[in-house]
Amino acid sequence: MSGDTLTVSVWRGDGDVGRYQEFEVPRQESQTVLDVVTYIQRHIDPTLSYRFACRVGVCGSCAMTVNGKPRWTCRTHVSKVAGDGRLEVAPLRNLQVIKDLSVDMTDFFDKWARAEGRFQGAQTRDDDFAQVSPDSPKRRRASAGIECIGCGVCYASCDVVAWNQDYLGPAALNRAWTLVNDVRDIADKQRLKAVAGDAGCHACHSQQGCVERCVKHLNPTQSIAGLKRATALAALKGELE
Amino acid sequence: MSAPNIQTEARLWLAQRVSAMVLAVCIAVHLGTIVYAVRGGLSAAEIIGRVAGSEAWFAFYSVFVIAVTVHAPIGLRAILNEMTKLPKTRVDLLCFLAAVLLAYLGLKVAWRFYMLGGA
Ligand code: SF4
Ligand code: SF4
Ligand code: FES
Numbered sequence: 342m343s344g345d346t347l348t349v350s351v352w353r354g355d356g357d358v359g360r361y362q363e364f365e366v367p368r369q370e371s372q373t374v375l376d377v378v379t380y381i382q383r384h385i386d387p388t389l390s391y392r393f394a395c396r397v398g399v400c401g402s403c404a405m406t407v408n409g410k411p412r413w414t415c416r417t418h419v420s421k422v423a424g425d426g427r428l429e430v431a432p433l434r435n436l437q438v439i440k441d442l443s444v445d446m447t448d449f450f451d452k453w454a455r456a457e458g459r460f461q462g463a464q465t466r467d468d469d470f471a472q473v474s475p476d477s478p479k480r481r482r483a484s485a486g487i488e489c490i491g492c493g494v495c496y497a498s499c500d501v502v503a504w505n506q507d508y509l510g511p512a513a514l515n516r517a518w519t520l521v522n523d524v525r526d527i528a529d530k531q532r533l534k535a536v537a538g539d540a541g542c543h544a545c546h547s548q549q550g551c552v553e554r555c556v557k558h559l560n561p562t563q564s565i566a567g568l569k570r571a572t573a574l575a576a577l578k579g580e581l582e
Numbered sequence: 583m584s585a586p587n588i589q590t591e592a593r594l595w596l597a598q599r600v601s602a603m604v605l606a607v608c609i610a611v612h613l614g615t616i617v618y619a620v621r622g623g624l625s626a627a628e629i630i631g632r633v634a635g636s637e638a639w640f641a642f643y644s645v646f647v648i649a650v651t652v653h654a655p656i657g658l659r660a661i662l663n664e665m666t667k668l669p670k671t672r673v674d675l676l677c678f679l680a681a682v683l684l685a686y687l688g689l690k691v692a693w694r695f696y697m698l699g700g701a
Contacts, residue, residue, distance in 0.1 A: 534588055537591060537592045538588045538591045538592075539591065539660075539663065539664075543591055543592070543595050544664075572592045572595075573592050573593075573596040575592070576588075576589050576593045576596065577593070577596065581588045581592055
């Protein structure tokens with residue numbers, strides 16, 4: 342088993358160039374991968390760059406590639422992923438590396454905007470609250486996808502993102518689907534136009550890599566299938582022109 | 583990249599899904615018939631005896647061929663667009679030719695079998 346120390350390989354570098362650097366980190370009970378990275382930065386090498394905020398799985402800023410898989414590091418216990426006492430930590434795939442473990446999330450969030458991921462309502466503060474029954478099918482579908490924390494783990498695990506840089510990706514499309522099911526939103530026509538085609542839902546292979554990895558156990562593939570149905574219906578009516 | 587016609591993309595997707603449903607039924611009938619017929623040993627004469635001259639089988643296999651003609655080239659198009667750097671218009675042309683070829687060969691076979699019935 343792991344013993345008292347853990348051998349950690351950490352990716353160091355700017356942009357595309359870099360290499361793995363090894364560190365020995367004392368093993369602790371209930372230690373998370375983020376704890377390990379933080380230990381290195383506080384006690385061994387203060388120049389190590391990485392990103393985190395909440396440390397409790399809310400903010401979505403701490404995702405990295407851990408032993409080859411994208412994960413949220415603050416909620417990933419070392420004991421779960423480093424059974425043989427070895428840990429390899431790298432930046433998220435499919436995003437430009439800024440330095441060491443921090444990646445540039447600009448593309449990821451720009452794609453949310455391109456997928457019309459912004460709520461657009463018709464009511465003002467003078468109107469009464471919208472009444473949405475929790476049991477209505479639309480509310481249920483919206484609820485199924487709403488807990489996304491924007492961590493980018495699904496985006497890093499999607500092969501279509503890797504080879505088609507225009508592809509909006511699982512998180513942005515999942516977001517669009519929650520809004521399509523929001524009865525208060527009025528921007529569906531332009532949203533369906535934005536998410537159709539081979540940069541959008543039609544590029545998805547439905548192999549569920551995103552589902553496998555989503556830290557919140559959401560099902561972006563199902564959301565994307567919903568968008569495929571909705572855009573097909575809109576196309577039949579000639580609404581995507 | 584030229585702006586893709588989103589509406590056409592979505593319609594092609596739908597056409598592929600609908601043709602897939604038709605294909606699922608056709609393949610089940612096709613395989614089911616083979617499995618059923620093969621129990622008594624299968625010969626060319628037997629197949630011709632069953633299919634030749636039958637309007638119903640001719641109609642069935644025509645639908646089958648048309649479903650393939652719709653389904654396969656759309657999938658081919660997606661694969662070529664994703665895996666190769668061919669220009670999109672070239673891919674569209676290739677896939678259209680593939681559709682013509684599939685329809686021609688498939689319908690020709692269905693028609694020949696029908697005509698073997700000596701109609
Ligand atoms: S199911 Fe679709 S979005 Fe999810 S990983 Fe696969 S291609 Fe990407
Ligand atoms: S869908 Fe899941 S994995 Fe993707 S960004 Fe949202 S929470 Fe993270
Ligand atoms: S630090 Fe906020 S989710 Fe991990």
